[in-house]
Structures are given as structure tokens and as C-alpha cells.
Amino acid sequence: MKNLKIKKSDNKAEITLNPLLYPLPSLEKTASVFEKFLDIEITKAGRDHMVILRLKNKEDDIEKLTYEFMNYTFSEVKKEGVGNV
Amino acid sequence: MVKKDVKKQGINNIEFNKEGNFIIASLNPKIYPLEVIYSAVYVFLDKAYVIIDGDPDNEIFVQLKAKNSKEDMEKLGMEFNNELVNYAVYVVQAIRNQPLRKAVIERALLTNTSGNEYCTDCGCKLEYCKDCDVTYCPSCSLDHENETAHEMKEEDYIVDDPLNIAKPWTPPKEAGDEKPKNKKK
Amino acid sequence: MSENIDEYMVSQYRIHKFDENHILVTVDNGAWVVLDNKEYELFRLNRISEDKKLYDKLYEKGIIITKSNIDQIVEDYRERYWFLFEGPTLHIMVPTFRCNMKCAYCHSFSKPPDAKGWDMDNDTAKAVVDFMFKTPARGLTIEFQGGDCSLNFNAVEYAINYARELAKKQNKSVNFSIVTNLTNVDDDFIKFLKNNIPIGLCTSLDGPKEVHDKNRKYFGGKGTYDDVTSSIKKIQEEMKGYDFRFHALTTITKHSLPYWKEIIDEYRKFGFKSIWLRYLNEIGFAKQSWKEIGYTAEEYVDFWKKSFEYILKLNKEKIPMSEGWARLISSVILNKKSSNNVDFRSPCGAGIGQLLYNHKGDIYTCDEAKVDDIFKLGNVKTSSYKEVLSSPTVTSIIDISSKFPTMCDASPWFPYSSICPVNVYKSHGNIIPDTVNDLRIKIQYEMIKKIFEKIIFNKEEGKILKKWAGTC
Numbered sequence A: 001m002k003n004l005k006i007k008k009s010d011n012k013a014e015i016t017l018n019p020l021l022y023p024l025p026s027l028e029k030t031a032s033v034f035e036k037f038l039d040i041e042i043t044k045a046g047r048d049h050m051v052i053l054r055l056k057n058k059e060d061d062i063e064k065l066t067y068e069f070m071n072y073t074f075s076e077v078k079k080e081g082v083g084n085v
Numbered sequence B: 001m002v003k004k005d006v007k008k009q010g011i012n013n014i015e016f017n018k019e020g021n022f023i024i025a026s027l028n029p030k031i032y033p034l035e036v037i038y039s040a041v042y043v044f045l046d047k048a049y050v051i052i053d054g055d056p057d058n059e060i061f062v063q064l065k066a067k068n069s070k071e072d073m074e075k076l077g078m079e080f081n082n083e084l085v086n087y088a089v090y091v092v093q094a095i096r097n098q099p100l101r102k103a104v105i106e107r108a109l110l111t112n113t114s115g116n117e118y119c120t121d122c123g124c125k126l127e128y129c130k131d132c133d134v135t136y137c138p139s140c141s142l143d144h145e146n147e148t149a150h151e152m153k154e155e156d157y158i159v160d161d162p163l164n165i166a167k168p169w170t171p172p173k174e175a176g177d178e179k180p181k182n183k184k185k
Numbered sequence C: 001m002s003e004n005i006d007e008y009m010v011s012q013y014r015i016h017k018f019d020e021n022h023i024l025v026t027v028d029n030g031a032w033v034v035l036d037n038k039e040y041e042l043f044r045l046n047r048i049s050e051d052k053k054l055y056d057k058l059y060e061k062g063i064i065i066t067k068s069n070i071d072q073i074v075e076d077y078r079e080r081y082w083f084l085f086e087g088p089t090l091h092i093m094v095p096t097f098r099c100n101m102k103c104a105y106c107h108s109f110s111k112p113p114d115a116k117g118w119d120m121d122n123d124t125a126k127a128v129v130d131f132m133f134k135t136p137a138r139g140l141t142i143e144f145q146g147g148d149c150s151l152n153f154n155a156v157e158y159a160i161n162y163a164r165e166l167a168k169k170q171n172k173s174v175n176f177s178i179v180t181n182l183t184n185v186d187d188d189f190i191k192f193l194k195n196n197i198p199i200g201l202c203t204s205l206d207g208p209k210e211v212h213d214k215n216r217k218y219f220g221g222k223g224t225y226d227d228v229t230s231s232i233k234k235i236q237e238e239m240k241g242y243d244f245r246f247h248a249l250t251t252i253t254k255h256s257l258p259y260w261k262e263i264i265d266e267y268r269k270f271g272f273k274s275i276w277l278r279y280l281n282e283i284g285f286a287k288q289s290w291k292e293i294g295y296t297a298e299e300y301v302d303f304w305k306k307s308f309e310y311i312l313k314l315n316k317e318k319i320p321m322s323e324g325w326a327r328l329i330s331s332v333i334l335n336k337k338s339s340n341n342v343d344f345r346s347p348c349g350a351g352i353g354q355l356l357y358n359h360k361g362d363i364y365t366c367d368e369a370k371v372d373d374i375f376k377l378g379n380v381k382t383s384s385y386k387e388v389l390s391s392p393t394v395t396s397i398i399d400i401s402s403k404f405p406t407m408c409d410a411s412p413w414f415p416y417s418s419i420c421p422v423n424v425y426k427s428h429g430n431i432i433p434d435t436v437n438d439l440r441i442k443i444q445y446e447m448i449k450k451i452f453e454k455i456i457f458n459k460e461e462g463k464i465l466k467k468w469a470g471t472c
Helices: A024-034 A064-082 B034-042 B074-095 B096-115 C035-044 C051-061 C070-080 C124-130 C150-168 C187-195 C209-215 C225-238 C255-269 C297-316 C324-334 C385-389 C391-400 C421-428 C439-457 C459-470
Strands: A003-005 A010-016 A040-046 A047-056 B014-017 B022-027 B046-053 B059-066 B127-129 B134-136 C012-018 C022-027 C033-034 C090-094 C139-144 C174-181 C198-206 C242-252 C354-357 C362-364 C376-381
Touching: A010 A064, A010 B046, A024 A040, A024 A047, A024 A064, A047 A064, A064 B034, B022 B074, B034 B046, B034 B059, B034 B074, B046 C070, B059 B074, B059 C150, B074 B096, B074 C051, B096 C139, B096 C187, B096 C385, B096 C391, C012 C439, C022 C035, C022 C439, C033 C035, C033 C051, C090 C124, C090 C150, C124 C150, C124 C354, C139 C150, C150 C174, C150 C439, C209 C225, C209 C255, C225 C242, C225 C459, C242 C255, C255 C297, C255 C385, C297 C324, C297 C439, C297 C459, C324 C459, C376 C385, C376 C391, C391 C421, C421 C439, C439 C459
Parallel strands: C090 C139, C090 C354, C139 C174, C174 C198, C198 C242
Antiparallel strands: A003 A010, A010 A047, A040 A047, B014 B022, B022 B059, B046 B059, B127 B134, C012 C022, C022 C033, C354 C362, C362 C376
């Protein structure tokens, strides 16, 4: 997906997220869980959120952590009732 | 989104990327509302990494990247489509049968929360004090939730007595007379 | 029979066509009728008034609602949903998670017999019993499970004595049931049973040795058949003449499937007059080893049908034997009242019909849920009864297992089937079931269809099922 750019050489990932699909509170909650492993920066990029993830420990896998971050954020979004059936 | 020659080739809203081991499903939010998409995606969280993008008014993209490289992505994509239908049906049914669901839940809750508890010390039926929001035993005067004595207010002692049977004869009041105490419920 | 043809309304119905002249019509409260093709055409085209006999048939059954039968239909609905007016009647206490066995399908994830920290103390047992008696139900059944409850029998005895005290104070009735693997039966255990009658005892016997020992082994790996069957004989001998209910249950795994006749004959050998051919739950060890012990719905149904036909044949030869599913399903088809079995109602008993209490006093919705904190409702020492019973978890389970939000609503078997949200969650990842592919739903639908076939088309076998239905 175009909104996800993982740069393994820089141990960095950049994700652009639609706030209608990933509200800020869920992102912030996830950030507090992952701050042990990642330096997390959440800013605005037009109407979207721009999330930049950087590895704290270079031995970790940035790709895996990024996807785990996204899954965790999604489950927080679901819990909050966004898109609750 | 939907290929033009649908009759010949069938509906195909999923792109498979074998190399990257992921699929991208493109979905019409007018057919599958956001709540249905989220619920369907949720089921795949243990098998796949998920990312959602797009415009909730026009088109939603869902990427499912398998956690296990041996996962059959084509099958995963088909299962995802089936899951969407499952949740769409759920939403329709849930709305359609809402009054029935409400009636069943309300009845179950009413049975279990309408103060049918009994004192484990003396066996009396517990009562509920609205002001203090506690359930207490009228015999032991114990607040059973907080294990403190529930002080019975004067109003708790008053009973209906339209024929004045409970009222003892008293001489006419003189100044300084106080109300009789210890009227028990 | 009605005197005149009144204005009527047709209840929400679903149909199943067995053949041209046997069209089954079912409605929400479990009432049903069989129509021939001509009758069905009049029925579906709303021309019932053209045939007085048809009108009367539908009126009697409550398939059509009129001013004169509406009170009876309302009463029928109330009877069908009687359990919603009662509160939890089944309370399951887990005095220990330790067990001396490691069964292939254990859904408790039992701990080894020497594990520490998995036993209930008497203080917790008291708090658990106090909580149990907060139910509005006038009668309770307290069931002791595990692990194996015989490994912490002190807590069991304490709980029974205290429960009897409370029952007397509150003028409630209480029954007890011990569920144990019967590998620890000694004279003390027999003495306990004799001193505590009336009491129920339930164990597992999965069939002849070659089946039982594959499914149910000691922690060390040795089979348990010899010890269990020796205990069964001992208990039956010692407890003759006592007010004592002794049952055995089977759990069917892949290993059991070829032995449908032998399993039933094993139960006959030990004098059991009923057998419950329980299918696997995809929970606990069963989920982990599904490839080795699991099966498809079709495989199980094939096994069950053969067993069922064999048991009917035995009944025709005046050999008493009934099958659990057949008995349960016949009961909900032939009686107005829903079953006493908390697992087989809609909504299911989780939370509102049963509660489970583990060794720490944590409260769960039911015994299938006991190892998953997503179904934890609170703790007996810190949660109020109201909080527990009105929790969002309980409400969600009531909602889903009512079946109204699912496509079960469109099925003719809707009034006679049940959903287990815990099983659905474990197999599917969400409590909303995939009603087309769910193992339990597929199996149930086939069993219900079979039972209806017997009732409608076979007088002799229908009579047998009516007799079983009366015992549920």
C-alpha cells in the first residue's frame, strides 16, 4: 500500500493514515504501548496523520514492529467503537 | 474497482501479490459499510497484518499481509470476502430484530438485577435503598456490598397506617413534646 | 378447535420441505405443523379461511394468531423463555485446576498433580458459596469440576456443608453434583457419597479400552480405562439402594468414529441406560490438537446417525437406552418448555443460567469459558452480583446466543438449536458466528432434521422419542 514506506536501511517506517479510519486517540494509545521499542512521531500531513517509527534497538525488525504497531492500532480502533457492529 | 467484463471473468475485487505475500481488497463502502469492513478484518488479526486506507465515502482498501509465509493468500482473500458477507448479514439481522433482542436482554437483566438477593446471615430478602444506592438487609441493617451498617433513616421506619392502628393514644401535645422514637418497620 | 373463522395473523414462520406432502412449518416459540402441498399453498397465499380444517390445525398449534388464542400463545412464549425469569441455577465450582490426567481434549488446560498455587482455600470457597446464593433462583445445583475436584476434596466438602446451611436459612433447595475422573476412588470417597445423599456423580467413559485409553490418559501417558471401569463397578455395587444419580459421558474424537457400536455396547455393559455422544469443543487442548483428534461436521453426523439408529433398534428390542442429543432435541421439539440444559437454550445459559467460579474466586460465564479472561465477569470477593450479571460481556452473550442477530433466524431449525458464543469465539476469533460453516450449527441442524424425520414419518420411533422427551 502506498501509505506505508518501510526503510530497512534507516530502521525507519513512515505511515500516512486517514484520521477517519485511524482516529488519533487510538494511535496515541498504541504509541504508549510501543514506546519501549520505537521512537514514535505523530504529526499532521494535510488531512492525514503522518506516523514515523524509528527503532530504538537496531537488532529489532522494523518491518515486523511496524505491522504489529498497525495491528495493535486497528484493534484499539475497533475497541473504541469505530466501526463497531 | 469491478472489472467490466464481469459476466465472463466474475467479480474480482482482490489483487494478489505473491512476492510480498499480501492481498489488497478494494471495497465499496455503500455495499459494505465501514463497521462491516472493520468487523471482517478483525477476524484476520491473528493470521495477517492489516492496513486500511481509502476514502470512507468512495472506496476502501484493505491490505492483508500473511504473518506466515506459507499461508495460501488466495484462500485468505476469498475467506475475507465471505467474512464481509457474514458481517453484512449480521448488521441487517441485528437491526431487523432489534425489538426482540431488546426484549430478551431486558428480561434477563431485570430478573438478575431487580433485588432478589437474600441475606447470607439471616436469610431475609435484601432491600434496595435508592438514596444510598446500596442493597441492605432490613433485619441486620447491613450494607452487604460494603459490609458497613446501613443507617436506616426515619423515613425507612414509616409504614402506611390509614386506620391509625399503630398510633398509641397520647395526651394532647404541650410545648416541648418530641415525636415518639423507635417505630420499627 | 375454534368455532368460527376469526381474523388472524400469521406468526413469523420458516419452512422445510421433506417432500411434496410433508412441509414442516416452524415458528419462533417452537410450535410446528406439517402441511401437505395443497394446505401449504393456501397457507402461504393467506387463504387459510378457505379450509376450516386447515384453519383449526394452525389455530390449535398457534401458527396463526387470533383474538381467542393470543393469550395461550403468549403463555407458550413465556414457557419457552422460562429461564429468563429465574436467574442462574447451575453454579460450577472449580476447587482445583490440578489433575492426575491429561486428556486429549481437556478444555481446562489442567495442571500437573504436583503444581502449586492452583487450589481453592476455604475462605474463597465460603465467598463463592455466598455469591452463588445471591441468585434469585429458588433452587440451585452446585457442580464441582476441575482439573479434577478429587485433588482438593477439602474445599468440596466445606462448600457442600456451608451451602446446606445457607439453603436452610434462605429456604432454597440445593443439589450437588461431583464431576470426577474416578481414578481416585477409595473407601473415604464412598463414605462421603453415602453421607451426602442425595448427590449426583458424573464421570467420563469414552468407550471400550482401545478408544478410552487413546483419549484419556494419566499425566504420565498410561491409559486410565482399567482404573476407571474398576471404580465404576465399585461405586455401583456400594451405592445400591441409595438416592444416588450416577452418569457417564463420552467425548467423541476422531479415534471414536469407527467404534460407534462398541461405545454404546460398552455403556450397556456397565448398566448405563443413557449415553451422550458429545462432539468436541474447539477449546483448550482440543483446539491445539485438532488435526489429530478433530473431524468435520459431516464425519461426526455420520457417526451420530449410525449410533442413533442402533439405539432405536435396541429400544425396539425393549433394551432401555437413550442418547443425549436425541433426548434433548426431542424435548425441545415436543415440549413447549425449553430444556433444563443450560447449553441448549437461546439465549444460552452463559451468565444467566450458569456461572463458573475458579480456584481464585474469579467468575466466568460458563465452564467452556473458564480459561479465557475475555469471559471473566469479576471476582466473588470484589464484585457485586448486579455488576456481574449486568456486565457488557453477559449482555453481548445474551444478544448473540438469542440467535436473532444471525442468519439462524431464517432457518426452520431456529427454535430448536443453540449457539455457544465461547465455542464460536475460540474457533472463529469473534463471538459472531459464521452460521454457514460453524461446526456446531451444522451438526445440530442435521440432528434436528433427523429427529423431525423420525417423529413425522416413523410412528414407532416417534413414540420412543416422545418417551425420551418426557424425561428431559
